Amino acid sequence: MARIVSTLYAAAVYGFIFLPVIVLVLFSFQATLFPIPPFTGPSLRWYEAVLRDARLTDGLLNSMLVAVATSALATLLGFLSAWGFARFHMPASALMRGLITLPLTVSYLIIGMGLLILFNWIGIPKSLITAGIGHVVINLPLCFAIIYSQMGDHQANVERAARDLGAKEWQVLLLVTAPMLWPALFASFFLSMTFSWDEFVIAFLLTRFDTTLPVEIWNLLRAGLNPKTNAVGSLVFGVSIVLAIVFELVAFRKRPA
Amino acid sequence: MSTLDMSALVSIEHISQDFGQTKALDDVSLAIQPGSYTVLLGPSGSGKTTLLSILGGFLQPSAGRVLIGGADCTGMAPAKRPTATVFQDYALFPHMSVGSNVAFGLRMRGIAKAERLARALDMLRLVGLDQAFDNKPHQLSGGQRQRVALARALVVEPAVLLLDEPLGALDLKLRRQMQDELKAIQKRVGTAFVHVTHDQEEAMALADHIVVMNNGRIEDQGLPDRVYGRPATRFTATFMGESTILAGSVEGKGRIRTALGVFEVAGDIASPEIHVAIRPEHVQLGGDILAIVTHVVYQGSFKRVTAVPNGAPDIHLLARLPADSPVSVDMPVSLGIDPDRLIILAR
Amino acid sequence: MSAGRQSLAGWASVSPALLWTLVFFAAPFAAMAAVSLFPKDGGGFSLANYTQFFANPSYWRALTNSLEVTLIVTAVSILLAYPFAWILAFVVPERWQRLALMLAVLPFWTSYVVRSYSWLLVLAEKGAVNNALIHLGLLAEPIQLANTRAATVIGFVHFFVMLLTLTIFANLKQLSPNYRKAAADLGAGPIRSFIHVILPLTMPGIMVGAFLTFVLAIGDYITPQILGGNNELLMPQLIMMQIGRRGDFASASALSIILMAVVTVAYLLCARWLKIERA
Numbered sequence: 001m002a003r004i005v006s007t008l009y010a011a012a013v014y015g016f017i018f019l020p021v022i023v024l025v026l027f028s029f030q031a032t033l034f035p036i037p038p039f040t041g042p043s044l045r046w047y048e049a050v051l052r053d054a055r056l057t058d059g060l061l062n063s064m065l066v067a068v069a070t071s072a073l074a075t076l077l078g079f080l081s082a083w084g085f086a087r088f089h090m091p092a093s094a095l096m097r098g099l100i101t102l103p104l105t106v107s108y109l110i111i112g113m114g115l116l117i118l119f120n121w122i123g124i125p126k127s128l129i130t131a132g133i134g135h136v137v138i139n140l141p142l143c144f145a146i147i148y149s150q151m152g153d154h155q156a157n158v159e160r161a162a163r164d165l166g167a168k169e170w171q172v173l174l175l176v177t178a179p180m181l182w183p184a185l186f187a188s189f190f191l192s193m194t195f196s197w198d199e200f201v202i203a204f205l206l207t208r209f210d211t212t213l214p215v216e217i218w219n220l221l222r223a224g225l226n227p228k229t230n231a232v233g234s235l236v237f238g239v240s241i242v243l244a245i246v247f248e249l250v251a252f253r254k255r256p257a
Numbered sequence: 258m259s260t261l262d263m264s265a266l267v268s269i270e271h272i273s274q275d276f277g278q279t280k281a282l283d284d285v286s287l288a289i290q291p292g293s294y295t296v297l298l299g300p301s302g303s304g305k306t307t308l309l310s311i312l313g314g315f316l317q318p319s320a321g322r323v324l325i326g327g328a329d330c331t332g333m334a335p336a337k338r339p340t341a342t343v344f345q346d347y348a349l350f351p352h353m354s355v356g357s358n359v360a361f362g363l364r365m366r367g368i369a370k371a372e373r374l375a376r377a378l379d380m381l382r383l384v385g386l387d388q389a390f391d392n393k394p395h396q397l398s399g400g401q402r403q404r405v406a407l408a409r410a411l412v413v414e415p416a417v418l419l420l421d422e423p424l425g426a427l428d429l430k431l432r433r434q435m436q437d438e439l440k441a442i443q444k445r446v447g448t449a450f451v452h453v454t455h456d457q458e459e460a461m462a463l464a465d466h467i468v469v470m471n472n473g474r475i476e477d478q479g480l481p482d483r484v485y486g487r488p489a490t491r492f493t494a495t496f497m498g499e500s501t502i503l504a505g506s507v508e509g510k511g512r513i514r515t516a517l518g519v520f521e522v523a524g525d526i527a528s529p530e531i532h533v534a535i536r537p538e539h540v541q542l543g544g545d546i547l548a549i550v551t552h553v554v555y556q557g558s559f560k561r562v563t564a565v566p567n568g569a570p571d572i573h574l575l576a577r578l579p580a581d582s583p584v585s586v587d588m589p590v591s592l593g594i595d596p597d598r599l600i601i602l603a604r
Numbered sequence: 605m606s607a608g609r610q611s612l613a614g615w616a617s618v619s620p621a622l623l624w625t626l627v628f629f630a631a632p633f634a635a636m637a638a639v640s641l642f643p644k645d646g647g648g649f650s651l652a653n654y655t656q657f658f659a660n661p662s663y664w665r666a667l668t669n670s671l672e673v674t675l676i677v678t679a680v681s682i683l684l685a686y687p688f689a690w691i692l693a694f695v696v697p698e699r700w701q702r703l704a705l706m707l708a709v710l711p712f713w714t715s716y717v718v719r720s721y722s723w724l725l726v727l728a729e730k731g732a733v734n735n736a737l738i739h740l741g742l743l744a745e746p747i748q749l750a751n752t753r754a755a756t757v758i759g760f761v762h763f764f765v766m767l768l769t770l771t772i773f774a775n776l777k778q779l780s781p782n783y784r785k786a787a788a789d790l791g792a793g794p795i796r797s798f799i800h801v802i803l804p805l806t807m808p809g810i811m812v813g814a815f816l817t818f819v820l821a822i823g824d825y826i827t828p829q830i831l832g833g834n835n836e837l838l839m840p841q842l843i844m845m846q847i848g849r850r851g852d853f854a855s856a857s858a859l860s861i862i863l864m865a866v867v868t869v870a871y872l873l874c875a876r877w878l879k880i881e882r883a
Contacts, residue, residue, distance in 0.1 A: 099626075
């Protein structure tokens with residue numbers, strides 16, 4: 001009895017979770033002009049339309065560029081600061097750690113607004129770089145928190161051993177600490193990438209001509225329901241799934257102990 | 258083996274447990290006497306923890322049944338049967354105080370608050386932790402948590418207390434100390450304890466009745482000194498402490514020929530081809546076995562010596578010699594073995 | 605290493621992140637605070653942008669709307685996700701759990717904008733739900749699902765059920781199975797075992813999830829804008845409107861700071877559950 005209820009419940013939740021995705025992907029193959037029932041496909045005409053749309057393909061490349069660059073920077077800054085706080089006695093350490101993690105609790109909208117006002121004021125024009133700066137702001141606290149939480153005292157001993165054997169500080173970091181922490185570094189980089197890849201409001205506020213894919217999709221959306229939006233949405237979904245599977249395989253694969 | 262032992266508190270009858278292809282338990286029968294301290298001893302994978310889980314009701318055996326106090330408990334839920342378990346990781350509820358942890362079982366039985374707190378306090382006093390009543394588990398040391406877990410299980414007055422490697426998480430010194438306490442508490446409350454461990458010293462220190470398990474079967478069981486001194490099988494002999502094992506053949510009544518010479522032993526030996534196990538403490542200086550010492554380890558109260566007999570260079574004879582014995586590596590020695598202490602094992 | 609060099613190395617490793625946060629997070633916030641005190645229509649320093657919020661009922665309404673929607677979303681998401689996570693953790697056989705969990709969060713990976721758009725497809729006047737209900741004879745005429753508060757809530761709940769399933773599942777799995785065994789052994793049935801043992805032990809995970817839900821939902825512009833439309837405004841929509849239509853950065857800044865204050869209060873309420881600790 002309990003099993004039946006469980007199964008029904010799980011099936012209902014799965015149904016709820018997958019309903020929009022199924023509708024999205026199904027009607028991306030719609031042959032006619034509107035992505036609503038009945039289904040008239042299958043047809044690839046909307047995928048062709050997406051690939052012929054230079055704004056969407058540019059947006060895709062911009063998004064990837066911003067995602068990779070900002071995630072690398074956020075992971076690097078997060079790693080260095082986590083290591084500094086875990087290994088050295090810093091004055092007011094708790095306060096400074098609090099400051100670094102504070103952006104986690106602030107809406108993207110507000111972070112984007114603040115940067116918009118600041119850049120406006122100094123006279124820095126909107127671009128992918130300003131949006132990228134915003135993405136590092138939102139991802140740095142995440143990277144810091146993940147990596148800091150994984151810095152244990154046993155690693156400090158391994159670092160001491162390396163120093164004892166003559167390694168310089170940068171060699172310790174590069175050859176000992178970073179490899180020991182690679183799962184945390186990888187998780188940080190990867191999570192940052194998915195957040196940046198998906199981020200809309202900061203990019204919307206801080207870019208003008210060259211912009212990221214979510215903003216381009218938003219622009220497309222204003223034309224109403226359109227199978228082309230379904231097609232680009234399905235493509236984005238596909239890319240994300242591939243990334244998620246790669247992440248799963250790399251990060252959680254059981255390694256021989 | 259029949260287990261129609263009417264005096265037994267727990268009768269385990271022909272229990273088997275299959276996990277897919279592997280047989281974790283293979284037709285195991287065992288009787289547990291009231292008030293006894295039974296230790297299930299064996300290496301990991303021997304089935305001892307599986308047997309304990311079946312006793313506790315956390316696992317349904319594939320075959321066989323469990324009787325407690327004469328009643329069939331095989332399909333009974335853990336809460337319904339007169340057992341209580343002390344878990345290896347203690348499983349103390351971290352959000353509850355020590356007192357609430359101990360009182361939890363009474364609360365579940367609907368006992369009024371004042372009474373259950375009083376009984377919990379009594380039980381904590383018994384394990385020497387009444388002053389920790391309001392503490393949270395994380396404020397206690399490992400040994401203290403262990404005692405809280407014990408109190409929590411004992412307060413519901415089980416007929417049988419099940420302990421799953423209860424000392425496994427403690428360091429050696431604390432473990433030896435907790436052994437003594439466990440034994441003392443068991444004598445005081447008089448409850449039958451069934452204790453799982455892989456540590457044979459722990460087993461011998463605690464048990465009234467040792468059950469040696471291997472590969473899902475009971476290899477041997479009985480009083481600790483009997484199981485150690487006269488093990489029934491080669492596995493038991495090697496698992497219960499060190500020994501030197503030799504092949505031997507029986508030549509007539511009580512005469513055994515081995516690579517170390519002929520031994521005369523009392524009594525009949527059933528099979529002509531046997532193994533002989535020699536405990537290191539039964540080897541002494543002075544005798545007719547000439548050997549060269551290859552290792553000497555000074556252990557404080559004794560010396561652990563390995564010697565290779567001249568007549569049998571592939572045998573490493575282990576001896577436990579007095580700490581002041583004048584032996585050193587490469588020294589020729591003569592060693593003797595008391596034939597009455599030989600352990601005869603079927604081949 | 606000498607004490608002096610040691611503190612130098614510490615500062616060298618910490619300062620890039622610290623500077624980044626100061627320059628691109630703290631300074632913009634200070635700029636925002638400053639701008640908010642000088643209303644767009646001139647007249648120098650004034651608290652008008654803040655007083656207007658309490659004076660103008662439509663502004664005030666946006667905040668209460670936001671709070672209502674966010675609280676509904678948080679509660680519904682937890683109530684839906686907890687049993688689901690429970691089933692994944694304890695009913696689904698061990699070997700299928702990873703797959704079941706991965707599947708459960710798969711749509712998590714669709715882009716945020718796309719996810720809301722997908723719900724619009726489902727809830728549109730001629731969309732999948734209306735279509736199905738009419739075909740089944742349950743409806744004669746399509747009902748309005750899109751551009752309602754319900755649509756906003758559905759869109760949010762969809763996302764946060766996945767998020768909370770992840771956090772609660774992780775929480776349930778990291779509990780020693782012996783807690784449940786011990787509770788059962790001591791006489792607690794499934795319900796009492798849940799109330800006295802499992803629920804209190806998973807409270808921290810629930811609170812972290814609830815706080816995340818709250819922060820992410822109350823600051824989100826996309827979901828209410830796409831699914832709720834402009835029938836009722838939530839705070840982020842109001843803020844974007846100040847920038848977009850009116851170019852009023854001062855007012856937008858004041859509203860943002862008010863929104864942040866609300867989140868801070870929520871943070872303080874669950875702060876004891878949200879410590880980041882080293883392993």
